[in-house]
Amino acid sequence: MILDNAKQQRRALIGALVLGGSALSAQNTLAAEIAIACGAGDASDYCPIAAQEWAEETGHTVQVVSTPNSSTEKLSLYQQLLGSQSSDIDVLMVDIIWPGMLDDHLVDLSEYLPEDATEGFFPALVDNNTVDGRLVAMPWFTDAGLLYYRKDLLEKYGHEVPETWQQLTDIATDIQAAEREAGNDDFWGFSFQGRAYEGLTCNALEWVASHGGGTLVDEQGEVTIDNPRAAAALDLAASWVGTIAPEGALNHTEEETRGIFQSGNALFLRNWPYVWSLANGEGSEVAGKVGMAPLPHGPEGEAKATLGGWNFAVSRYSEHPELAADLVAFITSREQQKAHAIQNGMNPTIEALYQDEEVLASNPSMSELYETLTNGVPRPATVTGDAYARVSNAFFNRTHQVLSGDLDGASAVRQLGRELERLGRRGW
Ligand code: GLC
Numbered sequence: 001m002i003l004d005n006a007k008q009q010r011r012a013l014i015g016a017l018v019l020g021g022s023a024l025s026a027q028n029t030l031a032a033e034i035a036i037a038c039g040a041g042d043a044s045d046y047c048p049i050a051a052q053e054w055a056e057e058t059g060h061t062v063q064v065v066s067t068p069n070s071s072t073e074k075l076s077l078y079q080q081l082l083g084s085q086s087s088d089i090d091v092l093m094v095d096i097i098w099p100g101m102l103d104d105h106l107v108d109l110s111e112y113l114p115e116d117a118t119e120g121f122f123p124a125l126v127d128n129n130t131v132d133g134r135l136v137a138m139p140w141f142t143d144a145g146l147l148y149y150r151k152d153l154l155e156k157y158g159h160e161v162p163e164t165w166q167q168l169t170d171i172a173t174d175i176q177a178a179e180r181e182a183g184n185d186d187f188w189g190f191s192f193q194g195r196a197y198e199g200l201t202c203n204a205l206e207w208v209a210s211h212g213g214g215t216l217v218d219e220q221g222e223v224t225i226d227n228p229r230a231a232a233a234l235d236l237a238a239s240w241v242g243t244i245a246p247e248g249a250l251n252h253t254e255e256e257t258r259g260i261f262q263s264g265n266a267l268f269l270r271n272w273p274y275v276w277s278l279a280n281g282e283g284s285e286v287a288g289k290v291g292m293a294p295l296p297h298g299p300e301g302e303a304k305a306t307l308g309g310w311n312f313a314v315s316r317y318s319e320h321p322e323l324a325a326d327l328v329a330f331i332t333s334r335e336q337q338k339a340h341a342i343q344n345g346m347n348p349t350i351e352a353l354y355q356d357e358e359v360l361a362s363n364p365s366m367s368e369l370y371e372t373l374t375n376g377v378p379r380p381a382t383v384t385g386d387a388y389a390r391v392s393n394a395f396f397n398r399t400h401q402v403l404s405g406d407l408d409g410a411s412a413v414r415q416l417g418r419e420l421e422r423l424g425r426r427g428w
Contacts, residue, residue, distance in 0.1 A: 032320050033061045034327055036091040037078070041066040042255070044274045046340050047093055047331070054330040060323060070253055071095050071198040075389065078102065082315065090318040091327050095198070096143075096309040097381035099129050099136050101388055106313045108134035112325035120334070120350050128382065129311055136313055138332040139349035141340060143308030144369065144376045145206050148261060148269040148279065151291040153179070163303075165207070165236055165296045168268060172244040175267050184265070189244030191257040191266040196400040199253050201379065201392045202306040203270060204399040207233040209377050211298030216395060217380040217420060221428050225395075226417030231409035233298060234402045241403050250403055262286060270295065272308060273369060277345035292365050294372055307376035309349070341366070347373060384428045394419045 034055075038047030041064075051062040067074045075098065081089055082105035094102065109117070118126045118135065125139040147168075149161060157175050162168040172189025179187040193199035209215055213230030217223055241249055248256075254271055258278065261269040264285040269275070280287045294303040312328040314321050330336065337348040342362040347369055353359050354370045381388040398416045401407040407415075 031060050032323055033063055034090045034320060034324055035063040035065055035088060036093075036327065037065045037067050037089050038093055039067065040069040042069070043278060044344055046344050046346070050331045050336050050340070051091075051327065053336075054327050057330075058323075058326070062327070065089060067093070069255060070195075072393075073197070075101075075198075082317070085317045087315070087317045087319050089315055090320055090324040092313050092315060093140070094137050094311050094313045096125075096128060096307065096311065097198075097379050097388055097392070099131050099311075099313075100381055100385040102313070103131040103134065103136045105316050106134075106136040107316050107318070107321050107325070108136065109138060109314065109325055109328065110135045112314075112322050113138075113329055117329060120352055122349055122351055125309070125311075125349050128378075137311035138313075138328050140310050140312055140332050141337070141346040142349050142373055143272045143274075143310075143347065144305035144372045145202060145270060145295055145308075146273060146305065146369075146372065147293045147295045148271060148275060149291045149293065150267050150286065150289055152289040153267055154291075161291065161293045162268075162296050165210070165233075165298055168296050169236070169240065169244060172240075172267055176244055179267075186265045188246055188260065188266045190240055190268045190270075191245060191252070191260045192240075192249060192270040193252055193254055193257055194241070194245075194249040194400070194403050195251050195253050196396050197253065198392060198396070200396040200399055202308060204234065204237070204395060205306045205377060205379060206270075206295055206304050207237050207298075209304035210295065210301045212301035213298075215377055215380055216416075217384055217391065217424070217428075219383060221383050221424060223417055223420040223424060225420065226413045228410070229298065229300060230413045233409070234399060234412055235409035236298075237399075238402045238405065238409070241405075250400065273345055273347055276363065276365065277343075292368075305372050305376045307373070307378045309347075384424065387423050387428055390423055391420060394423070 036051050039045035048064040051064055055062045067077055121139055129135060129137040153175055157178060159171045162171055176187055176189040192203050208230045211229040211233040213227055213233055214224035216225045257269055257271060258275050260266045262279050262284045279290050295305055297303045312331055314324040314328060318324045334350050337350055338353055338359060340346045341348050341359045345363045360366055384391045394416055398412045402409055402412045
């Protein structure tokens with residue numbers, strides 16, 4: 001009760017401060033500068049636009065900081081900044097897998113936001129961002145791995161959209177040979193993210209889980225990766241490199257693979273929903289020729305999409321936590337998520353927006369995506385907590401060795417099994 005009162009008082013005070021901030025901004029008396037770490041500043045980065053709108057509405061200013069595209073590199077940057085308790089960044093864009101690793105450095109947003117702040121958001125995402133009862137991030141958009149394909153080429157060569165990885169391999173082999181015969185020497189059957197980074201963890205989890213090989217570490221914290229289905233999934237992926245996928249795949253992240261597909265040089269692409277509006281947008285060689293489907297599955301599994309997504313958090317070392325939390329609430333609001341969905345094709349984290357007519361009209365696949373999202377497979381970040389980065393690093397490094405031909409699938413999962421057991425020996 002006492003706590004509640006304190007909370008209410010604080011909120012009233014914050015409200016007054018925020019209002020005061022905008023009313024007085026003309027004299028610059030209370031106007032503050034909030035630094036926000038956004039994405040890489042490319043065409044799909046809506047964060048700077050939304051942050052600027054907030055600044056215009058409130059009279060404060062924002063300093064937008066661009067961060068590396070790779071989630072793994074972004075995390076190292078944040079770990080350095082937060083580790084040194086730097087107040088340079090107030091608001092951070094955080095990956096769905098980070099709350100359990102960064103929570104000590106983030107404020108409990110429920111101390112600053114109204115009690116109903118998370119109402120209407122997917123409960124699983126709110127749970128994901130709640131660590132030891134503290135709401136450390138607000139969900140912004142959600143992601144799931146998808147298969148993009150060239151509708152025109154499947155039609156031209158009389159093929160259906162593949163349902164299994166073997167079908168994908170066969171069709172890709174076939175059409176790649178025919179397109180090269182027809183003069184396109186740069187044409188590839190399949191493009192995916194094979195660099196040793198978090199994106200490879202996402203791809204490899206889809207291969208393994210869709211072969212019925214589990215999710216590395218199960219919900220109880222048991223290490224499950226050392227099994228023949230997981231090994232077969234990795235071996236199949238290794239067979240693509242240098243045949244239906246370029247050797248360069250070993251160094252590709254999302255953007256390189258989008259580039260190959262968008263310039264007309266790949267039949268299939270594994271990527272996230274952000275690609276849809278860009279591949280169909282101005283300057284794309286394949287606009288109007290693109291289809292989107294669930295990823296294929298192995299002989300004994302079903303289609304699995306890795307769940308991704310981004311959130312906003314406030315650093316514990318911010319000198320303006322209440323304003324920073326207000327910016328977080330603004331960017332993740334229903335209105336902003338709707339604009340993000342319509343303009344960039346991003347998937348909202350507010351459930352009702354999947355029934356919004358304007359959202360559906362802007363992206364006809366949004367309702368199909370809803371299915372994929374609700375059946376997606378999470379990475380074992382919650383269960384492994386602080387150790388997740390090490391778990392993922394071990395997984396993408398071993399997988400990368402298999403893709404490079406340095407290790408076979410069975411040896412890789414055996415080694416990985418031992419490494420993960422060691423990491424989790426005293427409990428995660
Ligand atoms: C996407 C996902 C994110 C994932 C990353 C890997 O940005 O939303 O969750 O970690 O890709 O590259």
